[in-house]
Amino acid sequence: MDVSLIVSNILNPPVLAFFLGILAVLVKTDLEIPAPIPKLLSLYLLFAIGFKGGVELVKSGINQSVILTLLAAMLMACVVPVYTFFILRIKLDTYNAAAIAATYGSISAVTFITASSFLTQLGMSFDGFMVAALALMESPAIVVGLILVNVFTVDENEREFNWSEVLQEAFLNSSVFLLVGSLFMGVLTGEHGWQTLKPFTQDMFYGVLTFFLLDMGLLAARRIKDLQKTGFFLISFAILVPIFNAGISLLIAKAIGMSQGDSLLFSVLCASASYIAVPAAMRLTVPEANPSLYVSTALAVTFPFNIIVGIPLYLYGINLFWR
């Protein structure tokens, strides 16, 4: 693999900010970002990426390649939780296996954004409709995870799911709602809306992403100690499964004729794990699962792995496949 790819990825302000956050915890500085701010930053990033995606979707229109990409995204969001669940069942109980499977079936918007900034830096083009794939991949994994719990748990007290609550949590949680809502805003306002909001959604974007990743670095470093609870099996899972998912996604991308830029974003979506939408949904719907397992693996292992090594690694795979 070309080391220069990893180096050029690391020498990105957002990724360097992530390292700075990790360093701040390791050297025990008192650097802390007040609690409501990371929430605001993550909402801003979701809004900005959704809006941009909507505008781009208007430009590209709905054609066969868009439909195929969105179908592939939905397929992966439904299939990944199923096979990861059975891998996790080797060592974990049904509740924890389902919660972690749902986490890995869903996506990380920030990993996606970091990958798109990496592509921009390399001068590789990608389509705006990939944001629609991002929005579509957030929720199905939550529902599949809950179906798995329902099918594979034998409760003495006959576990009852309130499906309307589950669907509300899966499809109307704040991050999905904002992402889809801003996507529609972009579709409805088009280029005029884009020009109006450009100082907010474009000019500020990378600064906010950089600052957000500084906080993510702080958070990931603080969560490292939780990995003692997860053990070697889960740490290996959190690295190997994303690579495996990315491999499958690249085969699908090649089969349906995606461009290289879109393929990288698709592989990043399939390889990433959710730490915003899924933990909240799982906490409410599968309270028996331990959040320190599914949050820590996603935040402290998979997220850093993807933004440091994963993105260049998947691009290397694309260069091999598409050669």
Add this chain to the structure above:
Amino acid sequence: MQPVKRIEIFANYVELGKILESLEKAGVRGHSVIKDVAGKGTRGTITNDLAMTMLDNVYIIAFFPPEKLSLVESNVRQTLSKFGGVCFISDAIEIETTRCVG
């Protein structure tokens, strides 16, 4: 002055709505919520760095008449048994003051 009961709950932000609903159903008319709570409990450290995952912690405090104790206790127990969290109920005295307008 009149005797009241004080209920204090530490839980995840994501369960806040359900806890407040259970208090409401038990007839607790008011409450206060403090978000972004950190500290150390008997079950380990409570961090305050998971706001974006909605798994940050909240502190709920409410006061209610002593006769509602058993209903409040059973309602809250039901919710916390499912989702986790800790709850304390203690005695307090309410000082009745003149309600000012404006």
